[in-house]
Amino acid sequence: AFAGFFRRVKSGETPGYPRFRGVNWFDTVDFPKDGDGCRWDSTPHDPVTRVRFQGVGHVKVNRHRPVAGRVKTVSVKREGRKWFVVLTAEQGEPQPLPATGSVVGIDMGMANFLADSGGGFVPNPRHGRKAAAKLEAAQRTLSRFPRCKAKDRTANHRRAVEKVSGLHGKVRRQRLDHAHKTALGLVRAHDFIAHEDLRIRDMVKAPVPKPDPGRPGVFLPNGAAAKAGLNKSINDAGWGVFLTILTSKAESAGREVIAVDPRNTSRTCPECGHVAAKNRPNQDTFHCVACGHTAHADTVGATNVLRAGLVRRNARQG
Ligand SMILES: [Zn+2]
Incomplete structure (x- = not known):
């Protein structure tokens, strides 16, 4: 950011001073492709699900339901003190349910x-x-x-x-x-x-609105x-x-x-x-x-x- 800042100063542009981005700045990190900087580990027989981040290593994930289809993108989201891994997966055409007549x-x-x-x-x-x-x-x-x-x-x-x-x-x-x-x-x-x-x-x-019968033009509370x-x-x-x-x-x-x-x-x-x-x-x-x-x-x-x-x-x- 600073290299870019000084380059813009030299070329006579009006640069913005680089802003410090502290821990509270980031709420979501997206990995647009599974396997690029981040990998969703799905070893079928391992009871523990893990996600691997480049530079961080394996992180255990509390997976609440099985992932259907092939994982396309991974994003990591923070809400308060909790971290969530959000996956998008590629699936085949949805099958319409049989008619119930109801x-x-x-x-x-x-x-x-x-x-x-x-x-x-x-x-x-x-x-x-x-x-x-x-x-x-x-x-x-x-x-x-x-x-x-x-x-x-x-x-x-x-x-x-x-x-x-x-x-x-x-x-x-x-x-x-x-x-x-x-x-x-x-x-x-x-x-x-x-x-x-x-x-x-x-x-x-x-x-x-409930008009007040005693006073024309005045309304009683209506909840x-x-x-x-x-x-x-x-x-x-x-x-x-x-x-x-x-x-x-x-x-x-x-x-x-x-x-x-x-x-x-x-x-x-x-x-x-x-x-x-x-x-x-x-x-x-x-x-x-x-x-x-x-x-x-x-x-x-x-x-x-x-x-x-x-x-x-x-x-x-x-
Ligand atoms: Zn009736």
Whole structure:
């Protein structure tokens, strides 16, 4: 860097002074080709997996699942104090799964991660809530330290930073794991999956403003602030990740995924088609004021999502 700096000074250019790149500068190192500076060791009978880095030597790897296909690139990533080896591998064409003849609609919610049109529920992972509480505490601790440059931080301050970043990583990995398992279950069981379009949902699902009857022009609290809390933000990110994974798994399995407009899916009676906000007396219950049909509100939502999805599919094909 300095040789380049002086060369530019001599030739009359305006060089930038070389910047010191300390240990905290690098978070990821990429090896664009396996075997070039780094080698993924896969001795089939050795129970210990190792990766070899030029100038470092063999490093043991805690491999969480077998590598399928031929390793193409290797990258090493740091998250807090943990190091991860990320591999990309070349695989053959994915084999589409055999048809099951089953279709499903899903409704993503706060109480349950999702409800399906068959009456099934996938609860929100408990560990997610636990991690969220820990994260909140760690962030509170971190907020007590004054803002300053990384190099001026005290040991306690650095530990607090590490704790927050470590917990963020944990939440992200758990969310990914949960999303992969849930998506795989759906893709294996159904040929066609309909879900709510999250972009439209975010626009329409904000709580309705409540006017104060005594004072015109004044609104009562409607819970919008509470809804925008930490849990919600974690859930929202979770649904986005989940839908991305679901779509890609469905594609390689030859399944169809359709996003539908979520408006009125929670207020329409699946039996008689009556649309009314009163059909949903509370968060969990659906009770049709016209025909008396009663079910779990999220199951009703998922059923309506499935119907809307099938209508869209037929319109596309016809
Ligand atoms: Zn009805």
